[in-house]
Amino acid sequence: MKNTLVAFLLSLALFCNSCIKQAPLNPEADIEAFDVDDELLTGDVFIDQAGRTITLNLTKEAFDNGIAPQLKLSNGATVSPASGTKINFANGEPQYEVTSASGANRKVYTIKVINVGTWDFDFENWQIQSTDSYAFPLEANGEQLWSSGNPGVALSGVPKRPDAYPTRSTTDGYLGTKAAEMLTIKGTTLSEFIGIKLFAGSLFLGDFNASQALLNPLAATEFGEPYIGLPDRFTGYYKYKSGPQFTNKAGDVLPGVKDKCSIYAVLFSGTERLNATNIMTSDRVIARAELADGSDRDNFTKFDIPFVYKQNTVIPEKLMLAIVASSSADGNNYSGSIGSRLVVDSLSIIPKL
Structure with missing residues (x-):
């Protein structure tokens, strides 16, 4: 009886472990937050998930020198360039490519800098x-x-x-x-x-x-x-x-x-x-x-x-x-x-x- 109980518990543990291993990886590939030092901003950051754009209002110094934002991603997702990497705007609008934990989905976000000149x-x-x-x-x-x-x-x-x-x-x-x-x-x-x-x-x-x-x-x-x-x-x-x-x-x-x-x-x-x-x-x-x-x-x-x-x-x-x-x-x-x-x-x- 004791050996039967041990075998049952072992089988149950292996079954549960199998369930855990088979849990699907997160398919989301979102940039959920894009943090920039407040001193570098003239307005809040806006993330448009539908349009896959991130709009920034930067000081002139930040625009000229570049920024190193910290990114929060969907659970398990990866991004290129990596969070904390310095990006520059001299050659146009930078982009981030996010890959989901499952590898099934990819999204490309474009960074747009808005500074109103003439009203x-x-x-x-x-x-x-x-x-x-x-x-x-x-x-x-x-x-x-x-x-x-x-x-x-x-x-x-x-x-x-x-x-x-x-x-x-x-x-x-x-x-x-x-x-x-x-x-x-x-x-x-x-x-x-x-x-x-x-x-x-x-x-x-x-x-x-x-x-x-x-x-x-x-x-x-x-x-x-x-x-x-x-x-x-x-x-x-x-x-x-x-x-x-x-x-x-x-x-x-x-x-x-x-x-x-x-x-x-x-x-x-x-x-x-x-x-x-x-x-x-x-x-x-x-x-x-x-x-x-x-x-x-x-x-x-x-x-x-x-x-x-x-x-x-x-x-x-x-x-x-x-x-x-x-x-x-x-x-x-x-x-x-x-x-x-x-x-x-x-x-x-x-x-x-």
């Missing part, structure tokens, strides 16, 4: 996102500074074509050949199932954090780019037509309520971006320039709005500036008028002399 935006150049086919503007040098709610809308099951999204390009511009168009659209079957009955078109300087899109959609909109100096005025051109019926988040029509657009710029302290949950309330805000009247404008109308600074505010060394526009001012609460249309063109931030 004049004409929206002449647009690109189509490769996976979900929404449009986004590019600067003349190919940098992507602007984002929108389109990546979040893509998760709701809209058709994969640029004109199905609320933010896109239009040839109906003030200057040049193109401008930025925002349209408040009806929600999809999937979005209505979770209580989102409309999507407002939005455009903002910053990034859309897709990892927050389902958990906290408002926090997914990360506003701002590093700003040097102090802004004096926010200028540009817009036209706007509100939709026929204003509805609240529940989908109830509110008679007599007229939709309006929203256009504003906000200067704030630090390197961490603000988002739609705190851009208007954060104690980090130093100055605002906001369009006072977002009612209908049949023709392009120029605005020239001074920045209003908080009194007795000490200006810190590191600043961020956000520009935000939306076809429905209350769109962050999923309220507005389906069909509301905002077009903006030739936006500029005029610095203090």
